[in-house]
Amino acid sequence: MSKDVLVVKDLNMHYETLSGDVSAVKNVSFTVKEGESFGLVGESGCGKTSVAMSLLQLQADNAKISSGSIKLDGIEMVGMSESELRKVRWDGISIVFQGAMNAWNPVVKVGEQIREAIREHYPNNTKIQNTEKIESLFKMVGLDSTIMDRFPHELSGGMKQRAVIALALSCDPKVVIADEPTTALDVVIQDQILKEIKKVQELLGLSLIYISHDIAVIAEMTDKMAVMYAGSIVEKGPTSEIFANPQHSYTKSLLASTPSVVGDKVKLNSLEGEPPSLIDQIEGCSFAPRCPNRNTTCHPELDMELVEVGPDHFVDICSASRN
Amino acid sequence: MAEYIIRRTFQMTIVFFLFLVFSYLLFNAIPGNAFSSLLLNPNLPPDAYQRVLEIYGLDKPLLERTQMYIVNFFKGDFGYSYKYFPKTPIELIAERLPRTLMLFSIVNIVAFYTGFFIGKVLAWRRGSKAETWITVTSVFSYTVFYPWFALMMLWVFGYKLGWLPIGKFLYPEKWYDAPFDSDVVFTSMIKFTVVVSLIQFAAYLASRGIESLSLRRNIRFVSLIAIFIGSYFYWNNGEALLQKPYASDIAYHMILPVMVVTVVAFAGTALLTRTTMMEVLKEDYILTARAKGISQKRIRDRHAARTALLPVVTSFIFTIVTIIDGSVLTEQIFSWPGMGQLLLQSVLEEDIPVAMATFSFVGVFALIAHLLADVSYSYLDPRIRIKSQG
Numbered sequence: 001m002s003k004d005v006l007v008v009k010d011l012n013m014h015y016e017t018l019s020g021d022v023s024a025v026k027n028v029s030f031t032v033k034e035g036e037s038f039g040l041v042g043e044s045g046c047g048k049t050s051v052a053m054s055l056l057q058l059q060a061d062n063a064k065i066s067s068g069s070i071k072l073d074g075i076e077m078v079g080m081s082e083s084e085l086r087k088v089r090w091d092g093i094s095i096v097f098q099g100a101m102n103a104w105n106p107v108v109k110v111g112e113q114i115r116e117a118i119r120e121h122y123p124n125n126t127k128i129q130n131t132e133k134i135e136s137l138f139k140m141v142g143l144d145s146t147i148m149d150r151f152p153h154e155l156s157g158g159m160k161q162r163a164v165i166a167l168a169l170s171c172d173p174k175v176v177i178a179d180e181p182t183t184a185l186d187v188v189i190q191d192q193i194l195k196e197i198k199k200v201q202e203l204l205g206l207s208l209i210y211i212s213h214d215i216a217v218i219a220e221m222t223d224k225m226a227v228m229y230a231g232s233i234v235e236k237g238p239t240s241e242i243f244a245n246p247q248h249s250y251t252k253s254l255l256a257s258t259p260s261v262v263g264d265k266v267k268l269n270s271l272e273g274e275p276p277s278l279i280d281q282i283e284g285c286s287f288a289p290r291c292p293n294r295n296t297t298c299h300p301e302l303d304m305e306l307v308e309v310g311p312d313h314f315v316d317i318c319s320a321s322r323n
Numbered sequence: 324m325a326e327y328i329i330r331r332t333f334q335m336t337i338v339f340f341l342f343l344v345f346s347y348l349l350f351n352a353i354p355g356n357a358f359s360s361l362l363l364n365p366n367l368p369p370d371a372y373q374r375v376l377e378i379y380g381l382d383k384p385l386l387e388r389t390q391m392y393i394v395n396f397f398k399g400d401f402g403y404s405y406k407y408f409p410k411t412p413i414e415l416i417a418e419r420l421p422r423t424l425m426l427f428s429i430v431n432i433v434a435f436y437t438g439f440f441i442g443k444v445l446a447w448r449r450g451s452k453a454e455t456w457i458t459v460t461s462v463f464s465y466t467v468f469y470p471w472f473a474l475m476m477l478w479v480f481g482y483k484l485g486w487l488p489i490g491k492f493l494y495p496e497k498w499y500d501a502p503f504d505s506d507v508v509f510t511s512m513i514k515f516t517v518v519v520s521l522i523q524f525a526a527y528l529a530s531r532g533i534e535s536l537s538l539r540r541n542i543r544f545v546s547l548i549a550i551f552i553g554s555y556f557y558w559n560n561g562e563a564l565l566q567k568p569y570a571s572d573i574a575y576h577m578i579l580p581v582m583v584v585t586v587v588a589f590a591g592t593a594l595l596t597r598t599t600m601m602e603v604l605k606e607d608y609i610l611t612a613r614a615k616g617i618s619q620k621r622i623r624d625r626h627a628a629r630t631a632l633l634p635v636v637t638s639f640i641f642t643i644v645t646i647i648d649g650s651v652l653t654e655q656i657f658s659w660p661g662m663g664q665l666l667l668q669s670v671l672e673e674d675i676p677v678a679m680a681t682f683s684f685v686g687v688f689a690l691i692a693h694l695l696a697d698v699s700y701s702y703l704d705p706r707i708r709i710k711s712q713g
């Protein structure tokens with residue numbers, strides 16, 4: 001049994017805005033084990049990036065973590081001072097940002113930007129050690145070592161993205177977050193990058209948090225997954241189990257709207273309507289207004305709670321449906 | 324790059340040539356005899372007058388005269404000052420230039436560094452009370468009517484408080500039995516400043532390749548200490564020791580003009596830095612840098628400020644161009660006998676050779692500064708480096 005690397009418990013985070021608090025992360029709990037790949041899936045705006053940013057505590061200035069706990073290797077990160085956090089960032093948790101194309105400072109050489117991260121966390125390394133480290137990282141992600149002396153604008157999108165992966169791995173982090181790392185790329189390159197991440201993850205035995213709105217990609221990339229809707233996790237469990245036996249209506253809708261997973265070209269059952277505003281307090285089931293199964297089996301007005309329905313498989317269901 | 328510079332130099336030569344022709348024609352369009360001030364000069368022997376007329380064709384028709392002037396100009400012969408006859412414009416400029424350069428290079432360096440520093444701190448501390456106040460102050464000094472402000476400062480510090488000298492660049496009585504000219508002292512002050520900056524720059528370059536950040540910092544600190552100790556020894560030995568009291572007299576006279584011009588000049592840089600920095604801080608790579616665990620100060624200086632530097636440097640180099648024309652006003656207010664005063668006097672007294680020479684000097688200076696701005700911009704921004712090669 002491999003140990004738990006990252007344990008998130010009852011995490012709540014909101015953005016303070018002029019029109020009220022936007023609750024982007026509500027009571028989110030999950031665990032990532034060593035060498036495990038964990039997927040986070042959900043529609044745009046459901047709070048995936050907010051979760052990722054909270055893990056690194058790099059949220060926007062108007063964001064507040066109001067409660068909850070984030071433990072990395074048993075060490076509590078919520079409430080850490082800035083200088084403690086600086087040590088954990090990249091060395092403990094690194095991230096490939098959404099839209100990572102702009103992750104590079106345009107006026108600094110790519111190699112220097114990676115070197116800077118290593119220098120920060122391994123201050124006693126010699127120049128040669130760092131160069132060798134970067135060379136081996138580049139080799140791993142399929143880049144030529146001469147890229148080190150290039151400026152970001154001299155690289156293609158795919159090369160930049162590979163270099164970003166090398167950057168994320170540069171300090172041998174315990175957990176790597178990949179937040180929709182392929183959004184800005186064309187389909188062929190997307191596929192290559194996904195394979196690259198998968199390969200590296202298996203090779204290094206990384207704990208990976210893979211974020212995507214595409215449930216098909218999650219199926220390909222992860223061992224365990226969580227489905228997010230309107231700031232909350234509505235279903236989580238082993239990826240194969242969820243695909244075989246989805247319980248929450250939202251998960252079912254997501255799966256149904258993804259033909260590649262279902263196999264046969266079934267009718268695309270795309271979801272209608274918009275997710276609820278995160279400013280309003282939501283009583284009961286947040287998916288109710290769009291739910292195709294509404295009022296057939298459930299009581300959406302009641303309090304919802306995550307309940308274990310199979311081995312390690314949890315679903316958000318109302319108190320009346322619990323047995 | 325070399326090809327680009329050559330092409331630009333060629334263009335600049337043509338521009339300069341046109342500039343020369345037009346200014347000469349313009350000066351000669353001033354009503355009255357173009358060389359009347361030469362005629363009125365009591366120090367001028369009559370035969371010398373005749374000779375000057377002949378050599379420079381001053382009695383010839385305007386076009387012919389212009390042609391002769393241009394030819395002589397490119398031969399390096401700028402004629403004689405009408406006013407200070409045996410002196411050539413070059414001699415006059417050589418005497419005045421160090422004074423202006425000294426004053427304004429110090430002003431510009433101080434103004435640039437304070438402006439850039441304040442600007443980046445303002446952007447970094449956005450929303451704080453201090454930020455609001457400093458921004459308001461900067462806007463004030465950016466928009467204040469400069470001559471009024473300069474006179475106010477003169478009045479306060481020179482007259483009311485009596486801390487600083489009013490005008491002039493030295494106490495004449497102190498220099499009465501000085502063993503050397505003020506120019507000599509000026510030149511060695513400039514040399515000193517240049518050498519110090521070069522050493523500091525070299526230390527910076529040399530330490531750039533060092534991997535350990537703390538070692539890098541220590542080396543830079545030690546180099547700074549070494550420069551201080553070195554300066555101390557330099558000014559307390561040999562020739563420099565003799566010049567020291569005079570140099571400090573000049574330095575004392577420089578305080579007020581440097582202060583006043585800096586207060587007016589830093590604000591532009593500060594406000595521009597603040598705006599560009601705030602844009603840069605929104606960029607994704609700033610977030611990457613934070614995620615990497617880089618220190619706040621390093622993110623501010625190495626990532627945000629480094630990119631924000633681009634437009635700031637360009638605008639700064641364009642203000643350098645205005646050093647000499649800007650100095651007309653400043654030198655008049657502070658009675659600082661530099662290039663600005665020379666320019667003004669020579670125009671007022673219709674001392675055409677001197678006026679032409681100083682104007683050409685300003686022109687060449689401006690053209691070179693622009694070229695420098697382009698070159699340094701392409702150095703600072705690798706994205707442009709490629710384009711300029713093509």
Ligand SMILES: Nc1ncnc2c1ncn2[C@@H]1O[C@H](COP(=O)(O)OP(=O)(O)OP(=O)(O)O)[C@@H](O)[C@H]1O
Pocket residue numbers: 015016017022024042043044045046047048049050051060062098213278
């Ligand atoms: N700085 C902020 N201030 C206020 N609201 C914000 C801020 N950042 C994000 N939000 C809101 O929080 C919610 C969650 O945003 P988040 O970026 O986490 O979603 P996401 O799941 O990553 O979406 P996407 O798939 O589009 O990346 C959204 O409704 C968004 O509008």
Ligand code: SF4
Pocket residue numbers: 248249250285286287288289291292293294295298299300317318
């Ligand atoms: S609780 Fe009811 S309304 Fe809500 S998702 Fe489940 S079935 Fe749909």
Ligand SMILES: [Mg+2]
Pocket residue numbers: 048049050098179
């Ligand atoms: Mg996102």
